[in-house]
Amino acid sequence: MNTGRAHVFLMLATLAAVGLSVAVWTRSAAGRLAENRGKAPEVATASASDMGYCTGDLKVILRRVLTSCGLVSGGSSRGCQPLQARQVAAMSGGDFNALFAPLSARAAILQFDKDSADLDPAAIEQLEKTFADRRGASYFFVVSRASPEGSVEHNRDLSHRRGSAVLDAIKAKFQDPDIDQEVGLLWLGEEFAQLDQQFCQWQRSRSSEACTTADLNRSSFIAWIDCRL
């Protein structure tokens, strides 16, 4: 083959090799694109958390409590009366407390002085720490109680004021626009679901002090609930 022909042949071969390579690669990508068109991407969608302890039974109770407390329905009522709580929960005090057992790592007990609804600095610090550690939870429960000293009416009012003090502190500190749809208040007075000694092991604002059942129930129990309803 003379040099001129070899030159032309080489040129054409190089052009063909380069052009065909690029054409094959590009058509291959186009084919894959056509195959994938219309397929849904395999990416999770952002959602609130729904922990393993959120069983069907627990969700039924939560929905009843939250609806009665005005959180789910968006009603004007703010919090639940003790009688309402007992009715909607439709369970004993012990069973009601047992509902919160899986929350031991998430909950805290804010302790008050006897016959007082004032949050001390330790309680405020514990409240802010617990409220800030929301993660994917949807609802924040504040369950206030009173120890049995005094009249039933007085203790009902006292637990109400303790719950309100917690809510006011959250509102003042965090200014969350959704707070009315998130925070559920229950004030139980001395009448329902008193905390027993085992709750002394939970996070308390006065963890360095002695713990009696009377101390435990002069309190607001707070916890984020990681359940989607």
Place this chain on the structure above:
Amino acid sequence: MQNPEGGTREEPRATPRKTLIAFGLFALVGVVFGAVSSYDFIAHLDRQVHAITCSIVPGLAAPDAAGTSGCHAVLMSPYSSVLRDYTWGGIPIALPAFGVFAFLLFRAVDLILRKQISRRETGFTVAAALVPVATSMVYAFISMTRIGTFCKVCVGIYVASLGVLVTAIAAHVLTPTSTDEPGKGSLFGLWGFYFVEGVALVALPILFYLACKPSYPDSLLQTSGLRHPDDKYGVMLNLGSGKTPAVEVMDPLCPACKAFAERLAASDLGADLDTKLVLFPLDKECNWMVGESLHPGACAVSEALLCAGPSTREVLAWAFDHQAELRALGAAGQPAVYARIKRDFPGLAGCVGGPLVRARINRSLRWIVANSLPVLTPQLFVRNQKIPDEDTDLGLDYVLARVLARGAAEGGAR
């Protein structure tokens, strides 16, 4: 001897055969690296994520599937292709490189097959070899100063470029001067002919690429927007100064977000956006939506951004600059990241880690939940229309240009 430009004969003389073979081998190395780089770029035209070759000996090392290599950074950078707003992804720079080295390989084989060559032939080869060297110098400078990393495949091309130039010069020097050259056809005619051949070998792959690449139908832009675009939680950070409202969902320690920010900054279109950032740290320390921290330390760095106020840009640039280091600190625990933040930004010490800023991070995540967004970063919404996730890398300029043009047309039609 029959030359392509005419029929005159030269006196037979020795050819620097070994040097030309070395020249051909360097050109072949350039062809391989150019082909590998072109193939990796073209594979992404299917709008999916692919592992890419990143080895000085292609095929020996495992491809980079994690997107952490210099090759990935370079491929996804705004400098890997041109005319990005003309066609999806643009025209990869590797494609003309592939063509140029193929031309040089063709030249080498052509010269080796001849019984004798002239210095006019080798002179053109030297001139042609200057093209990849000049391009390599420009791209090495860009890699060093703009991208901040080198890709091994690119280094292979740089070495091949240098090799072809050195061997082309050697071949030219070793080729004896011909006494009958002045009598032959015009030097410009000969060089012009070879130049046209070179242009053909560069243009053909580009034409084939443009002719065969998939089209981008308008239906791909029919994406939904945000359900709740308003900032009722006060979590958006204002970083834009343009006129077109945009929301970017990002993680400050996500390499893809950094690369995305760089592409947006390099694009002329980025300046049109009035971008508000929503932080979406993919770190399990604060984000319950991820089982494992994809970017450990991102929660603490996000807190720093929310605490920064008027210094947000400065903190974000710092986070991007130290991503790998901060992720390594985050893997060792949040306190190490907080300590680093406090060391570099003492003014933020009273804010990061506090309950207020942690609650703000949580609100940012709740904004993501309220809008039912996919758990990935980055995401961009322009005029409340989502830029498809598959188009936030190579296709960004093209898709953004179309979205902005459509918005302008709709605005003009009102």
